[in-house]
Amino acid sequence: MSQKIHPYIPNMVPEIQEEMLNEIGVQSVMELYNCxxxxxxxxxxxxxxxxxxEYELRRYIEAILQKNINTKEYVSFLGAGCWQHFIPAVCDEINQRSEFLTAYAGEPYEDHGRFQALFEYQSLLAELVDMDVVNVPTFDWGQAAATSIRMAARITKRKKVLLAKTVAPERTKIITNYGSPDLEFEFIDFQLESGLMNLEDLIVKLSEDVAALYFENPSYxxxxxxxxxxxxxxxxEKGVLMIVGVDPISLGILAPPSHYGADIVCGDLQPLGMHMNFSGGQAGFITTRDEVEFVQEYPSRLFGIIPTIQKGEYGFGDVAYDRTSFALREKGKESVGTQTALWGITAGVYLALMGPDGMSDVGQAIRQNSQYAVKxxxxxxxxxxxxxxxxxxxxFIVDFNETDMTVKDINQKLLQYKIFGGKDLSIxxxxxxxxxxxxxxxxxxxxxxxxxxDSLTEIIQK
Amino acid sequence: MSQKIHPYIPNMVPEIQEEMLNEIGVQSVMELYNCxxxxxxxxxxxxxxxxxxEYELRRYIEAILQKNINTKEYVSFLGAGCWQHFIPAVCDEINQRSEFLTAYAGEPYEDHGRFQALFEYQSLLAELVDMDVVNVPTFDWGQAAATSIRMAARITKRKKVLLAKTVAPERTKIITNYGSPDLEFEFIDFQLESGLMNLEDLIVKLSEDVAALYFENPSYxxxxxxxxxxxxxxxxEKGVLMIVGVDPISLGILAPPSHYGADIVCGDLQPLGMHMNFSGGQAGFITTRDEVEFVQEYPSRLFGIIPTIQKGEYGFGDVAYDRTSFALREKGKESVGTQTALWGITAGVYLALMGPDGMSDVGQAIRQNSQYAVKxxxxxxxxxxxxxxxxxxxxFIVDFNETDMTVKDINQKLLQYKIFGGKDLSIxxxxxxxxxxxxxxxxxxxxxxxxxxDSLTEIIQK
Amino acid sequence: WNEPIIFELHQKGEKGVEVPPVDEEITQLVGDGISDLPLEMKRKSKAALPEIGQARVLRHYLRLSQETLGSDFNVEIGQGTCTMKYIPKINEFLVRDPKLTELHPLQDESTVQGILEIFYKLDLCMREISGMDCFTFQPSGGTQALYTMASIVRKYHEVRGEGDQRDEIITTIFSHPSQAATAAVKGYKIITLHPDEDGFPDIEKLKAVVSERTAGFVVANPEDTGIFNGKINEFTKVVHDVGGLCYYDQANANGLLGITRAKEAGFDMCFFNLHKTFAAPHMCGGPATGALGVIEDLKEFLPTAIVDYKDDKYYLNDELPHSIGKIRAFHGVAQTVLRAYAWIRALGADGLKEVAKTAVLNNNYMYSKVRKIKGASAPYIKGSRLEQVRYSWEGLTKDTGVTTEDIQRRMTDFGLHYWTSHHPYIVKQPFTLEPTESYSKQDLDEYISALEQISKEAYENPMIVKEAPQQSTIHQLDEQDFLDHPEKWCITWRAYQKKVIHKQKSMSK
Amino acid sequence: WNEPIIFELHQKGEKGVEVPPVDEEITQLVGDGISDLPLEMKRKSKAALPEIGQARVLRHYLRLSQETLGSDFNVEIGQGTCTMKYIPKINEFLVRDPKLTELHPLQDESTVQGILEIFYKLDLCMREISGMDCFTFQPSGGTQALYTMASIVRKYHEVRGEGDQRDEIITTIFSHPSQAATAAVKGYKIITLHPDEDGFPDIEKLKAVVSERTAGFVVANPEDTGIFNGKINEFTKVVHDVGGLCYYDQANANGLLGITRAKEAGFDMCFFNLHKTFAAPHMCGGPATGALGVIEDLKEFLPTAIVDYKDDKYYLNDELPHSIGKIRAFHGVAQTVLRAYAWIRALGADGLKEVAKTAVLNNNYMYSKVRKIKGASAPYIKGSRLEQVRYSWEGLTKDTGVTTEDIQRRMTDFGLHYWTSHHPYIVKQPFTLEPTESYSKQDLDEYISALEQISKEAYENPMIVKEAPQQSTIHQLDEQDFLDHPEKWCITWRAYQKKVIHKQKSMSK
Incomplete structure (x- = not known):
């Protein structure tokens, strides 16, 4: 029996292989592996x-996925860096388009749409954070923060970095990993009753060796x-840069960090239109003022709008490409590669749909619902x-210390009520x-x- | 508070309405309703x-749909005119494309792709049924059969129509509805032990008043x-046309009716790539030889390939448009309108993917699996x-007469085994x-x- | 793209997709499934379909999709009477739910309560919108709904013993051609009323033709001209008085939602195209739904089954004593039923009324603007317009020789649809625009300015228009008699091979 | 389309989508949610985002999508080193399952057994394909995988007390720039080896640079030239002998699946880009996955957590004593993990080997054909090629003045991608082609004939090429210093307003 031709590999057809081998001038494909x-x-x-x-595959994989229980089936109160938000259907339509899904690294001509969509993403996010420069997205918030910090160190030519102790511990791990061995890190305490930064501790640790302080607002x-x-x-006063990590969905109602003095603002795009995907929806952003010493320190691609030879037509290109590691290898600013462009485009679609009112409404709704829960x-x-x-x-933090139960126990019990309880902070x-x-x-x-x-009441009163 | 602007209605914006009313020269929109x-x-x-x-809507509708149990959750043995088959993912990708989904009735220029895709559907199906003319799809098999019969009546200028008694009763209802009051129908008996047509009965009822005989193969x-x-x-011998209804997925291994003398072949496209959709996936087809007296009697649109002024370029247009009711109103051949074009395109994609081997393989697999079940x-x-x-x-027919249980009871019991039993034929x-x-x-x-x-064994032995 | 015909992509041996394999034990037990077929029923050679790898098939159809101008991509207001409104993406995601797509229509009712609920609730909404008392969603398009209504008319008179006597149906010339065509299929003689000089249906003409032979009266209102017949209830009364039924083509009710209803106008039946008025997509020409509503007295004539509700359960009710039977397999296009329901739920009563008002506002804005374009006019000036207008380029054609068909091709260069009119061309050099509620003023202005520019071109440099399209997917068709001559038309690739390719080859010998 | 910038579509008052409303009881209980914010943290004015109706936003982005040449749409073989293979549609449907999309990464393990199973089973497959002993899927791209490996190298030496001593990492010039860049970020001094005159990495040069300062050696094989280093195990031995670790950039292992593995070549770690070798889509530039495998000894250094299996349950194992910590939030790009697993399951062991063989066959076919094109050549002729080749137009440029950048723009007119090379341009006037297994001979011939035609044009009428693109979405960019001068670059629309529009306005006063 002849070998089956796989639908994904057209040139398995023996007659075609024969023709091609003739052109090459060898007898068999394995001969090409003589090297x-x-x-x-x-x-x-x-x-x-x-x-x-294909049919077997679908049935097999779907059966495996059926073993999952998702956040449509159970009500979830999990956040801690990945959040469940409303995702407009148009966001999914756009990011499922075959064109965007399968595009790679084309040029400004055949991929004009990709360039424009990413430029627009940069522009829309710029309005939300009120900054003039935004990069093509990085991997996630942690990596964006790490890069922001390294940028600050290059700009100030200093090695010491201060981190608020309330920074997400997972992000701290990423930051310190990306920072070592070049940088030194020190933590600033928080006030136990409010979470706010302990300014006295900050004052003590501030010095002219410090490149930057990084904190998050709203905090982890x-x-x-x-x-x-x-x-x-x-x-x-000490020439230290202020880097603030931010949840962008808060910025419809909260002042963007640029308004209270941040030099670099970073965060995660996932709330702006990305499904959680077991954490596959994360994407980081970095924004700064349009100052050359900042722009030159971005490792990421930055798309700029430029004219074409046709009057009135817009084109797009890479701003200051020569700073990147594509151009300069190890002499470039850190490294750049495949990151999370599709989520950038999606966040752009999200912001275009929401507009100023939508972003304000969503911030308000979150505030109100969460205040209600606390109440x-x-x-x-x-x-x-x-x-x-x-x-x-x-x-917000829910304190179970007086219940004599562990968070772990409570969360296990909540599962029976089809609820995913909040993240256990005890570790x-x-x-x-x-x-x-x-x-x-x-x-x-x-x-x-x-x-x-109701469920918590039952669990605790039992 | 000002009125909320709906996302679907941009011109609800009061300032814009004002501008437009000024242009029109009226004071209010309601004035335009003075007529x-x-x-x-x-x-x-x-x-x-x-x-x-949007979010509320999604949650609300999804909750309603959750009340359904589908054929992925239960194993289904239901057919009877709507069948569960393997649907290649590419079929869904294509028919979900925004372009095809939202196209309407554009011209051969801006909708060139739609014309070509439908012409290709016609051409691909033509190979499967081995006929030269195929129409843009009609509503469903029943309506295709009804139209085929009316075409035959117009071609032969006769009024009497014979139907095999084994034709699907639901289709018979559609056929007789579309046939009345112009046509008369008579039924041909079948042999109880085999289902085959009773040829003696046929001979008796055949005459030179008869326009056509319609039967289905494989039968209902x-x-x-x-x-x-x-x-x-x-x-x-009597100048009667033979119309055969066919399940096209059988034609990879079964002789197409044209091979045993059919003049018109019709059927349903649903098996060729359409999800069942609670019967929303039905689509009818009609095929004939390329003879002018047949072509002129189609009520449907027929797309033809033609040259453009650019040498070597293909264009497409409506063949013999003047026969349709669009052109001739009540003098046209029956009526034409929105039918099931997207399913035609999808069936084309299906056939292009399957190719000759795929159609033969699928026919074989169906035969083998169903024979196994019977065994x-x-x-x-x-x-x-x-x-x-x-x-x-x-x-195939499963006979429960000796079990002393009704099909209805058995099917109810099968539900507990998460099985949809076959269609009850007792009515x-x-x-x-x-x-x-x-x-x-x-x-x-x-x-x-x-x-x-196993489940049936348990049910019956209980 | 210059995409070949799919057969030209054939490469022997390539495979697009694999069929799920048969278990080996099964093959051992039953054999190959083919050898035991009756010889005369075995297919002798495989179908001459092309063999193409999966990626290439996908690429082919994706490219064709890009060569298709869906309503998502343009200011889709140039297909008057058929104009599409915005098709909400959320609805498309909802209909892809396997809890709908993978339902079999014959499943036990207890396992399809969700979809039955949707049918029933849409029925309730439709009753409110139309004033009718019961709906069926079986008809899968406007023509089928019209045909169904004609069938009900016949059955109604048959039941009353007047089936043979009443053999005429009356309609108007500016109604959709399907109205006449479907009634004719149902065996009726068609009487067509022409408008008065102001474009209104003429009640005197109606009075002149009604009689004891009148089975029914079918009309759209407003008609294709966009003119509303304010005396419609007098028309229905005239017909009722002679014992006929009145049915209403509300395929397109964009301008009327919440404003006026079939009931108040005296109709016995009406239908809505869910893909026009209720924002379901048209999908290149279906599948679709013509939601058909009737007054209580006619409920028993509906095709079976309708969805009903009793004892906290939805069920398929087929106890309709005078049912016309079946009009379509099973239950209709469930996806589109869901889409329409979702759309109504997204808008609510006030939203629907805003739809109507904005559609009328948009249309009157265009009406005002288009009439100012050189060479364009709108006949029947005295009738005010609701949601659409049939315009005319008669002046332009006289002045420049440029016809409405030329303009149609030229509009393609602007990435816009443009539709002329149904036959017959009573209005000379016609074009029909319907902006619906979905387009913004900026969108409308874009469309209008394209028309303006083409008018300018026609007067200044008509060849640009006559030779259009200039930059579409393909060039001007060379129609000659390739479409109308039996020796030349090619409805399939195999016919093309025989008639054109084979001929070329034999000629070149 | 000539689509405006999205801000230009702004119309005050229009709305794209509505936010779910807050229950009125909640508002009554807690107020408006804003008044009680600290004054200094309240946003003073709303963000200056555009206001646009939903249909217009959709139309905008759909049009932009059509202006993007995804791999589904063309013979995508011109982006050597990054070429995409066929991305099976079935996999895309699988990843849209809400059973994946709606999972939170911190859910209780008992509720995510399905996705953990996928991670684990992909790990098992990857082990077999590479010979490594354990994989992590946390790195979300090739650069991050390379960075992670550099981090492991550092941690490894630190644990052994040699962290400070070993401060050098060795790589080659034809490896991806990220190899050098990521190691540099990790604080290493980079030593770059240049090839011998036949294009092979030079083992003598390696021997000359290794020492007790050598922390690691990172290389691709084959390199960007497509030339396979058959002595690779000697290279790794040289490095191991001085105590360094060897890690392997297998981002693109298209030509090697089932043929040769990291293990046999002596590597301690390797990574695969799932979006290159395992047919996940690239999505305009991520999200992606760099699947990173290590030998048993290095498992304890992996970032936490890895997925393990015990007592019939999958679980997140974070007991890795020397873990480098975290490299990315949570678990990685689960969708792409699923895609890669589905692809492997669609092919099986034999299928994967066919992938490799066909990729190599396709490439050598092109290699043979392209070298026959006038003006084209492939340097380092003595090295035979596997899955890709870096070619040169040096001859063409000398003869005609047409450069590889000109040709790049001209290829756009044929609807094809074309990529030159990474910096530095060691190969003059370079271009890099990689056909993978996904394209048919007919596809390859189409691509080759485009190159042939352009070569012909360059010799006969070079302006066609130099002025290209002739019929792309846009015309030639007018770069001047708009991209490199701080006063002129505009990275956002608001910057453009300030720098360009505002300036124009003030000049016109």
Missing amino acids: IPKELQFQGNMDLPKPLT LGFIESQGETIAKLLK QLANIKGIKGSRFRSPFFKE EFPELGQCALYCVTEIHTKEDIDRLI | IPKELQFQGNMDLPKPLT LGFIESQGETIAKLLK QLANIKGIKGSRFRSPFFKE EFPELGQCALYCVTEIHTKEDIDRLI
């Missing part, structure tokens, strides 16, 4: 499961850092919500004891929140 | 549920009508499968008693069929 010595050639066959036809723990202006003033939680005996007294956005922040980080957004209805309240 | 007298104007507000935002009841050539000979059913005491002794394709064919029409295709695995066997 690989026998001892390097893999002997035998790979031990892989047998191939499946949900509270809003309201001392931005004061912090900026302190930093300025109702406070009525449950033994639970303190929120633990911090300061205003918060979207996330990352042992000083808080049994606390959990809950997330409430615009997609939570009153019924969803009431169900949480 | 509608007060007594015709609807007073009050329509009593409709309150509007939902699954058996293969093997007397095609004989029937054709009988018809020819295993025969081992269950009290069940006869299949009831007819003649060869069948995809569907449509009371002469068969408690029989059900089972459907087995290439998507059924041995495990699926074995599960049916």
